[in-house]
Amino acid sequence: MKLGYYISGIGHGLLIFWLLFGGLFTSSRDTPPAPVADVSILSEEDFAALTAPPEGPPEPEPAPEEDAEEAPVPPARPEPEPAPDPEPELEPLPDPEPPAPDPAAPAETAPDEDTTPPEAPRVADEVIQPPDDPAETAPEAVEEAAPSPEPTETPVEEQDAAQPEAQTTEIVTEAETPTSSPTASLRPRARPERPDPVETAEPEPTPDPAPESEADNDPVADAIADALDTPDPGAGETQAPLGPPITSAERDGLRVAVSQCWNLGSASTDAMATTVVVMVRMAPDGRPQGVDLVSSNGPNQSATQTAFQAARRAIIRCGANGYNLPSDKYEQWREIEMTFNPENMRLR
Amino acid sequence: MNMIRLLALGLAILALSHTPFAATAQSSGPLRIEITDGVIEPLPFAVPTFQAETGSAGPYAQEISRVIAADLSGTGLFREIPSSAFISDITNFAAPVQYADWKAINAQALIAGAVSEQGGQITVKFRVYDIFSGAELGQGLQYTGTIDGIRRIAHQVADTVYSRITGETGYFDSRVVFVSEQGPKDARRKRLAIMDYDGANVKYLTDSDALVLAPRFSQDGSRVLYTSYETGQPQIYVLDVASATRQAMGTGGGNMAFSPRFSPDGSSIIFSLEQGGNSDIYRMGVNGGAAQQLTSSPAIETAPSFSPDGSRIVFESDRSGTQQLYIMSANGGEAQRISFGRGRYGTPVWSPRGDLIAFTKQNAGRFHIGVMRTDGSEERLLTASFLDEGPTWSPNGRVIMFSRESQGETGASALYSVDISGRNLRRVTTPDAASDPSWGPLQN
Numbered sequence: 001m002k003l004g005y006y007i008s009g010i011g012h013g014l015l016i017f018w019l020l021f022g023g024l025f026t027s028s029r030d031t032p033p034a035p036v037a038d039v040s041i042l043s044e045e046d047f048a049a050l051t052a053p054p055e056g057p058p059e060p061e062p063a064p065e066e067d068a069e070e071a072p073v074p075p076a077r078p079e080p081e082p083a084p085d086p087e088p089e090l091e092p093l094p095d096p097e098p099p100a101p102d103p104a105a106p107a108e109t110a111p112d113e114d115t116t117p118p119e120a121p122r123v124a125d126e127v128i129q130p131p132d133d134p135a136e137t138a139p140e141a142v143e144e145a146a147p148s149p150e151p152t153e154t155p156v157e158e159q160d161a162a163q164p165e166a167q168t169t170e171i172v173t174e175a176e177t178p179t180s181s182p183t184a185s186l187r188p189r190a191r192p193e194r195p196d197p198v199e200t201a202e203p204e205p206t207p208d209p210a211p212e213s214e215a216d217n218d219p220v221a222d223a224i225a226d227a228l229d230t231p232d233p234g235a236g237e238t239q240a241p242l243g244p245p246i247t248s249a250e251r252d253g254l255r256v257a258v259s260q261c262w263n264l265g266s267a268s269t270d271a272m273a274t275t276v277v278v279m280v281r282m283a284p285d286g287r288p289q290g291v292d293l294v295s296s297n298g299p300n301q302s303a304t305q306t307a308f309q310a311a312r313r314a315i316i317r318c319g320a321n322g323y324n325l326p327s328d329k330y331e332q333w334r335e336i337e338m339t340f341n342p343e344n345m346r347l348r
Numbered sequence: 349m350n351m352i353r354l355l356a357l358g359l360a361i362l363a364l365s366h367t368p369f370a371a372t373a374q375s376s377g378p379l380r381i382e383i384t385d386g387v388i389e390p391l392p393f394a395v396p397t398f399q400a401e402t403g404s405a406g407p408y409a410q411e412i413s414r415v416i417a418a419d420l421s422g423t424g425l426f427r428e429i430p431s432s433a434f435i436s437d438i439t440n441f442a443a444p445v446q447y448a449d450w451k452a453i454n455a456q457a458l459i460a461g462a463v464s465e466q467g468g469q470i471t472v473k474f475r476v477y478d479i480f481s482g483a484e485l486g487q488g489l490q491y492t493g494t495i496d497g498i499r500r501i502a503h504q505v506a507d508t509v510y511s512r513i514t515g516e517t518g519y520f521d522s523r524v525v526f527v528s529e530q531g532p533k534d535a536r537r538k539r540l541a542i543m544d545y546d547g548a549n550v551k552y553l554t555d556s557d558a559l560v561l562a563p564r565f566s567q568d569g570s571r572v573l574y575t576s577y578e579t580g581q582p583q584i585y586v587l588d589v590a591s592a593t594r595q596a597m598g599t600g601g602g603n604m605a606f607s608p609r610f611s612p613d614g615s616s617i618i619f620s621l622e623q624g625g626n627s628d629i630y631r632m633g634v635n636g637g638a639a640q641q642l643t644s645s646p647a648i649e650t651a652p653s654f655s656p657d658g659s660r661i662v663f664e665s666d667r668s669g670t671q672q673l674y675i676m677s678a679n680g681g682e683a684q685r686i687s688f689g690r691g692r693y694g695t696p697v698w699s700p701r702g703d704l705i706a707f708t709k710q711n712a713g714r715f716h717i718g719v720m721r722t723d724g725s726e727e728r729l730l731t732a733s734f735l736d737e738g739p740t741w742s743p744n745g746r747v748i749m750f751s752r753e754s755q756g757e758t759g760a761s762a763l764y765s766v767d768i769s770g771r772n773l774r775r776v777t778t779p780d781a782a783s784d785p786s787w788g789p790l791q792n
Contacts, residue, residue, distance in 0.1 A: 246379060255381050262386030266425040268516035269746070269768070279378065306515030309478065309485075313456060314386070316480045320451070335378035344384050 246332050254323055258338065261318035264345050267310055270303035272342050276311050280336045286322030288315050294337065311340040390427035391456050391513065393420060396438045397431070398461035398472070408470055408498050409463035415502035416459060419520045420509065422546065423747075424772025429455050441473060450479045457485070459509055468494060472501050476512050485512040499548060504792055519742040520545060523788045524749065525563045525572050525589075528552065529761060529781035536781075540574060542589065545742075545787070547763075547777040553592050562738075562784050566610045569788040573597075573608040573617060584608045584619055586634070598636055607650045610634070611678075612658040618642070620650035629663055631678075642680035653697045653705075654678065655722075662686075662696040662705055662722075673707060675722065686724030695738055698722075701745035704768065708737045708750075717750050719768055730770045734759075740787045749776065751783035 264272055277294040291312040298304035315338065325333050395417045398409040420426040436449040441462035450458050461474030471492045476485040489508060493501045500521060507518030528541040528550075537556035540563050543549055554560055558578040565572055572587045582604045587594040599605040599619055604627075608619040616634055620627045629652045632639040643649045647667035654661055655678075662675050668685065671692035676683035687693040691711025698705055702722070709716040709729065715736040720727040735753040742749070746768060753761040760781040766773045776782075 251379070251381055255383055258381075259383050259385050260387065262383060263389050263391060264386050265389045266391040266514050268514045271515050302515040306513075309481070309513075313478065313480050317456070320480075333379045337378045337380045339380070339382040340386075341382060341384045342386070345386055345388065 244329060246326075246329055250326060250329075254325065254333075254336070257318050257323055258314055262310065262314035262340060264310055264342055267306055267342075268303060270299050271306035271310070272345060274298035274303045274307040275339065275341045275343070276304065276307045277337060277339045278308065278311050278315070280315055280338055282323075282325075282330075282333055282336060284327060284330050286319065286325045286327075288319045288323075291315050307340065307342070311338070314340075390421075390425055392427050392429050392454050393457040393459065393513075394429045394431075394434065394450060394453070394455040395420075395459045396434065398463045398474070399438065399441050401441075401462050401464040402466060405463040405465040405470070408465060408495070409461075412463060412472060412498055412502040412505070413461070415499055416506045416509065418546070419503060419506035419518075422774065423510070424767055424774075425514065426457075429453055441475075445477055445479075447477075447479055447482050450477075455479050457509075457513055459505075461505070465495070470495055470498055470501060472505060474505050474508075476509050499544065500791070503544070507790070507792075516746065517744045517790070519744050519747060519787075519790065521791050522743050523569065523791065524740075524763075524776075524785050525553070525565055525788065526751075526763060526778070526782045526785040527560060527563065528778070529783060530556070533757060533759070540572070540587070541778075541782070542572075543778065550779055553587060553589070554594070562607060563786050564609045565786045565788040566614050567612050567789065568614065569791065571610075571614075572786070573610060575606045575608065582606045584617070597632070599630070599632060599639060607652065609653055611654050612656055618652040618654065618661060620652070629661070629680075631680075640680070642676065643683070649674075651695045655698045656700055656702045662698055664694045664696060673705070673724070686722070687720070687727075688724060689727055697739055697741060699741050699745045700743060704745070706739035706741060706748050708739065717748060717766065719748070728770065730766050730768070731764070731773065736764075738784050740785050742787050743790050749785045749787055751785060753783070 274296060276296045276298070279292045279294050280288050281290040281292075283289050293304075293308045296304040296307065298307060395413050397413045400406040400409045417428045421428050433453050434449075435452055436446045438445075438460045441460060445458065445460065456479055458477040458479055459474060460477070461472060463473075464471045469492060471490060473488060473490045475488040477483070478485050486508075489505075491501045491504055503520035506520045510516075510518035510520070522545045523542055524545055525540060525542045527538045530537045538560050539556040540553040540560050542551050542553055553572070554576075558576050560577075561575040561582070563572050563574040570589055572589060574585055574587065575582045576585050577583075578585075584597040584599045584605045585594045586597055597605075597608070597617065599608070599617075599621065604622040605619050606622075608617050610617055614634060616631055618629060618631045621630050621639070626646055627648050627650055628641055628643045628645065629649050630639040630641050642652075642661070643663075643665070645665065645667045647665050649663055649665040649667070652661050652663040659678055660675055661678055662673060663683075664671055665674050665683070666672070667674075671694055672685055673687040673693045673696050674683040674685050686705075687707070689709070689711075691709050693707050693709050695708045696705050697707070699719075704719045705722055706717065706719050709718050714732050715734065716729040717731040717736045717739050718727055718729040730748065731750070731752075733752050734755040736750055739748045739750045741747075742765075747765050748768060749763060749765045751761050752764050753759055761783040763776040763778060763782045763785050764773060765776055776785075
C-alpha cells in the first residue's frame with residue numbers, strides 16, 4: 001500500500017515540477033514568439049508591414065508548386081490511355097501480312113497493357129458522370145459570360161460601397177479571417193473569365209491567376225484561385241470535345257449491332273466458355289480502326305485466341321460501313337471497351 | 349498561427365486541385381459495353397481449287413480441295429461458299445490476297461493452296477486467312493505424301509484449318525472400326541470393318557463366318573478388341589489392324605466374356621465376365637495373366653470405360669433395381685452412382701477430354717444418345733429414335749458417332765454422328781448396314 005503512495009507522490013511531484021519549471025524549457029524553444037511581443041509593442045503599421053510580406057511569398061510559393069506538380073499529372077494519365085495496344089500477336093491491324101504489325105506492336109502494347117487494366121476498375125463506374133458535370137458547367141459558364149457584364153458590374157459596385165465601411169472597422173488585424181468572404185466574392189469573377197480562355201485558347205488560365213493575386217493581395221485567395229484555375233483549363237479541354245453523354249439507346253444500338261455479327265458457331269467448347277474484353281479504337285466515321293485484347297478468362301491460350309478472333313471478327317465485320325454513333329460525341333466513343341460474355345450462348 | 353494557417357491553406361489547395369483532376373481522369377475512360385447475345389451460325393469459308401503447280405497435279409488439286417471443303421462443311425460449324433459466287437480467284441499461291449473481294453461475298457475464312465506432283469509424291473501447300481481481320485491465321489504449311497494417300501493429306505490440311513479457326517484439334521484424319529452387317533434381321537451376317545471417319549476407304553478385317561460384336565480401338569489405333577462367337581460363346585479377341593491377324597485373349601475360361609475395352613496406356617483391358625448368371629467387371633493385362641475382379645455385386649454390371657487418365661472406370665449396373673451409371677476407381681472398390689434420371693442408362697463412354705460421359709438412355713419407349721458431366725450433372729439428350737445406341741467419341745471430344753436402327757422387319761442399322769451440342773446430326777455413309785462404331789485416334 002505504501003508503495004502506491006510513493007509512486008503517486010513521485011508522479012505528482014514530477015508533474016508539479018514540470019508545470020512550474022517546464023515553461024523555462026519550452027520558453028527557450030519558443031524564443032521566436034518573444035520578438036513577436038516586441039513587434040506588437042512597436043506599432044500596428046510595422047506589424048502589418050511585417051506580416052504582409054511574409055504571408056505573400058510563402059503562400060503563393062506552395063500554391064504554384066502544388067499546381068505545377070498536379071498540372072503535369074493529369075496529362076500523364078491521358079498519355080497512356082490513348083495507346084491501348086495489348087499484345088503483339090493479337091494486333092488486329094488491317095495490314096494483310098501479320099509480320100508487319102507485329103514488330104511495331106510490341107512498343108505500343110507494353111505500356112498499354114500496363115495502363116489500361118488499372119484504369120478500368122477505377123473509372124468504370126463513374127465514367128458517365130464526369131462528362132455530365134463538366135458538360136453542365138461549361139454551358140453555365142458560357143451563359144454567364146454573355147450576361148456577365150451586367151450582373152458582374154452590379155455586385156462590384158455594391159461591394160465597393162460596402163468594403164470601405166468594413167475596412168474602416170478592422171482593417172489589418174483580421175485581414176486574414178475575412179478572407180472567406182472575399183474568396184466567395186472572387187469566385188464569381190474567376191468563373192466568367194474561364195469560358196473565355198477555354199474557348200479561345202488553353203494557355204489563358206495562366207494569366208487569370210496572375211491578375212487576381214495582384215489585385216487582391218490575399219495569399220489565401222490567390223492560392224485558392226490558382227488551385228481552381230489550374231484544373232479548370234484541364235477540365236475545359238476535356239469538356240469541350242466530349243459533348244453530351246452517350247445515351248442508353250445509343251449504347252444499346254451499338255451492342256445490338258455488334259451482337260448480330262458475333263458468331264460462335266465455329267468456336268470450340270472452351271472458347272464458348274471464355275469471356276474476352278477488347279479495346280476498340282474507333283475512327284470518327286464510326287469504323288473500327290483496331291481491336292486489342294485487354295483481358296480474358298479462357299482456360300487456355302487456344303480458347304482465348306479463338307474467342308478473341310470471334311470478337312474481333314464481329315466488330316470489324318459489322319463495323320465495315322461504320323457504326324451508327326453520334327459524331328458530336330466522338331470523344332466518348334473514340335475508345336470502346338467491349339466485353340464478350342458467351343455465358344448465355346452456351347445454353348443454346 | 350501562421351504555420352497553422354499555412355498548413356490549412358496547403359490542404360485546401362491540395363483538395364481543391366485534386367477534385368477537378370479526378371474528374372478529368374474519370375472523364376477520359378472509354379465507353380464500355382457488354383455483349384452477351386450473339387449468333388450460332390456456320391462460319392462461311394471459301395476454298396478455291398488449289399493451284400496445280402505441275403501439269404499432272406490438276407486432278408489431285410481438285411480432289412484435295414473437295415475433301416477439305418467436305419470435311420469442314422461436314423462439321424456443321426462451317427458453310428462453304430460456292431465457287432460461282434467468287435469475285436476473284438487465287439491465281440498464284442504467292443500472290444497477295446484481295447481481301448475486299450472475299451469480304452464482298454462474306455467469306456470469313458479463306459483457304460488457299462497449291463499442289464505439285466513429282467515422281468508419285470504429292471506436295472500440298474496451303475494458307476488460311478481471316479478475311480475480315482485482314483491477316484493470315486497461323487503460317488503456311490506443307491504436306492507431302494504419296495498419290496494413294498491424297499485423301500489423308502487433305503484430311504490433315506482440313507484438321508489444321510479446323511484447329512486454327514475453332515481453337516481445338518480436328519478429327520478428320522482418323523478412322524472408325526465398326527460391325528458391317530448384311531442380310532435380313534433374322535439371319536444377319538456381321539464382320540469387322542474399318543473406314544475413314546467420313547465413310548471412305550472401307551476395308552474388312554474379319555470374315556462373316558462368326559458373329560462379332562463391340563469392336564474397340566486401342567489408344568494408338570493399332571489394335572482392336574472385339575467379341576466373337578467363333579467358339580460358340582462370346583470370347584474376347586485382339587486384332588492387329590495393320591496385319592489383320594487376331595488372337596484370343598483367354599479371358600473367358602469357359603465363361604462368357606464381352607464388352608472389352610483398352611486402358612488408356614494400352615497395358616491392360618477391362619471387360620465383363622458372366623459366371624452363373626451374374627456378370628461382373630474384370631481387369632487383365634493385355635499380355636494375359638490372371639484377371640482381377642473389380643466388382644462383386646449380384647447385379648449385372650458391364651460396359652466399363654476408362655477415364656482418359658486411367659484412374660477411374662464408368663460402367664452400367666442394375667444394382668439399384670434399374671440400369672444406371674456408376675463410377676469407381678480403376679482398381680475397383682466403392683462405386684458412386686451418377687445417373688438419377690428416369691429410364692435406363694447404359695453403354696457409358698468417357699470423353700477423351702475427360703469432362704463428359706456419353707451414354708445410351710431408354711425411356712418411354714425411345715432411345716437416346718446423351719451426355720452428362722462426370723458427376724452426373726448437366727445431362728443432355730442429343731438424339732431420339734426407335735433405337736439409338738453405342739456412342740463413341742471423336743478424338744477431340746466434339747462429335748459422337750453411334751448406331752441407329754430403323755423400325756420394322758426391313759429395318760437396318762446405320763451409323764450417325766452428332767455434335768455434342770445436339771446439332772448437325774448426320775448419317776455416315778457405309779456400303780452396307782453398320783453398327784457398333786469405335787472412333788480411333790488421329791493418325792498423324
